[in-house]
Amino acid sequence: MLKNYFLISGLVISSVLNAQITVTSADMPNAGDSIKVSVTNTVGTVDPTLSDSNYTWDYSSLTPNVQQYQKFDSPTTFTSPFNFLFNPINTSYGKNNYQFSSIPLVGATITAAYDFFKETTTQFKQVGSGSTINGAPLPYLYSAPDIIYRFPMNYLNMDSSDYKYGLPIPNVGYSGQIGHRVNVVDGWGTLTTPFGTFQTLRVKSTLAAIDTVYSDSLQSGSNIPRGLKYEFKWLANGHKIPLLEIDARKVFGSMVVTNVIYVDSNRTNVPQVGIVENKTNELHFSIYPNPCFNEATISYCLPSATSVKISITDLVGKKIAEIVNETRTSGVYQKSINTADLHLNSGIYFLHLQTTDFKETHKIVVAN
Numbered sequence: 001m002l003k004n005y006f007l008i009s010g011l012v013i014s015s016v017l018n019a020q021i022t023v024t025s026a027d028m029p030n031a032g033d034s035i036k037v038s039v040t041n042t043v044g045t046v047d048p049t050l051s052d053s054n055y056t057w058d059y060s061s062l063t064p065n066v067q068q069y070q071k072f073d074s075p076t077t078f079t080s081p082f083n084f085l086f087n088p089i090n091t092s093y094g095k096n097n098y099q100f101s102s103i104p105l106v107g108a109t110i111t112a113a114y115d116f117f118k119e120t121t122t123q124f125k126q127v128g129s130g131s132t133i134n135g136a137p138l139p140y141l142y143s144a145p146d147i148i149y150r151f152p153m154n155y156l157n158m159d160s161s162d163y164k165y166g167l168p169i170p171n172v173g174y175s176g177q178i179g180h181r182v183n184v185v186d187g188w189g190t191l192t193t194p195f196g197t198f199q200t201l202r203v204k205s206t207l208a209a210i211d212t213v214y215s216d217s218l219q220s221g222s223n224i225p226r227g228l229k230y231e232f233k234w235l236a237n238g239h240k241i242p243l244l245e246i247d248a249r250k251v252f253g254s255m256v257v258t259n260v261i262y263v264d265s266n267r268t269n270v271p272q273v274g275i276v277e278n279k280t281n282e283l284h285f286s287i288y289p290n291p292c293f294n295e296a297t298i299s300y301c302l303p304s305a306t307s308v309k310i311s312i313t314d315l316v317g318k319k320i321a322e323i324v325n326e327t328r329t330s331g332v333y334q335k336s337i338n339t340a341d342l343h344l345n346s347g348i349y350f351l352h353l354q355t356t357d358f359k360e361t362h363k364i365v366v367a368n
Contacts, residue, residue: 020053020188021237023153023201025121029240031074031093037241038064038194038264041316043257048232048246051187051202053155057234059244060192062262065317066271066350066361070095070241082114082130082139090127090141092119097129109134109291109367117148124149126163133169140167146181153201153235157185166212173216179209191234191243195264198236198243205231230255239263271317271352271361285353291365298323298335298351305329306355312342312364313350320349339366 029035044061051057072093075086086094097113114130126146130139146163160183166176187202207229214221227249233242247259285300298310310324321342324335344366351364 019199020155021199021201023149023235023237024151025119025124027235027237027239028119028124028149029072029093031072033070033072033093033240035070035241036067036264036266037070037261038062038067038267038270040065040260041257043246043260048248048257049255051204053188055187055189055202057189057191057200057202057244059262060194062194062260064264064267064270065315067264067267068272081137085139085141086116086128086130090118091116093117094130109365118145122151123147124151125161128165131167133167134172136170138167138169140165146179148181148205149183149203153185153203155185155188155201157183159183171216174212174214174221176212177209178212179207182206191236193244193262193264195243195262198234198239200234200236200243203231203233203235205233207231227251271313271350272359285360285362287351287362287364290362291367292339293367294339296337296339296364298337300333300353302328302330302333302355306357309352309354310335311352312344313352315348315350317350320344 075088075091094114094116097115116128118125118127128141142165144164147161150159161181164178168174183205186204191198191200209226211224230248232246234244236243244262248255248257287296287298307327308324311322312320346366349364351362353360
């Protein structure tokens with residue numbers, strides 16, 4: 001009898017551990033949250049399209065290229081001009097967007113981007129963005145929000161939404177986008193990443209978008225269809241953001257992964273984007289101008305004598321050039337670089353500084 005009791009108890013516990021979860025607005029972020037994530041661009045041989053009920057996803061072999069924080073800032077902290085459009089009435093928080101895409105308009109260069117979200121008990125939606133375009137901060141409110149999740153969320157739920165925004169760019173023209181999102185909760189089960197093992201819901205999103213652009217100089221405009229984008233997200237109770245998100249596009253009929261981001265702990269020897277690893281005796285590491293046109297100056301302050309390495313890598317972590325590799329005494333230093341000499345094409349790169357005790361990474365935009 002006692003044996004049967006333990007057998008039944010074990011079966012009950014096992015079923016609880018593998019039960020389907022429900023995701024609600026309580027599982028979303030709060031203003032002031034800061035969550036460490038790792039970023040890479042490959043999932044190896046795992047097929048992200050596979051999903052089912054009581055499914056097991058094994059992404060334990062993911063290896064990060066960089067790490068960063070996802071920070072959700074309160075609208076009370078926004079500065080001008082963003083605080084005029086995005087306030088506590090229509091915005092729950094804003095998040096720095098490290099993965100912003102370019103505007104398909106000649107003469108328009110984005111160097112920073114911010115996404116703004118509104119959370120309610122029934123929806124989680126993007127209500128706008130803010131970008132620094134050609135050096136000018138430009139906030140823009142969506143005329144129709146992008147509804148990313150609807151609550152409560154359960155297996156086999158399906159929903160869709162249409163979003164729209166437009167942005168006049170001074171002395172350049174106009175850029176806007178209309179899009180259609182389809183969400184399907186296509187699986188539930190156990191997810192394993194380098195961070196741990198969790199019970200999750202899997203959401204597949206398919207996004208179709210069309211850019212609308214108009215050039216002042218050309219006095220003409222056009223509609224530019226974007227290829228279908230797919231987002232695969234694994235959500236769990238209490239974790240605020242997807243434990244794993246895989247973005248992909250169809251290229252010549254094949255699914256190609258473009259970005260992978262997952263909740264993680266701090267990993268040594270992994271570049272920290274936008275993060276100083278030790279806040280005492282800061283390095284005051286910077287580059288100016290950024291974006292840079294042919295020439296730029298790297299500045300840094302060393303609190304004590306140390307070895308110094310400065311290098312540039314591309315978005316996937318491949319080293320492009322080593323700029324400094326020597327031992328220096330304490331003091332303030334500057335190093336000029338020429339993008340042509342370093343064979344840097346226009347694009348986004350990472351600038352890394354490492355000493356005996358510190359490591360810091362900055363994003364650099366080259367606009368030749």
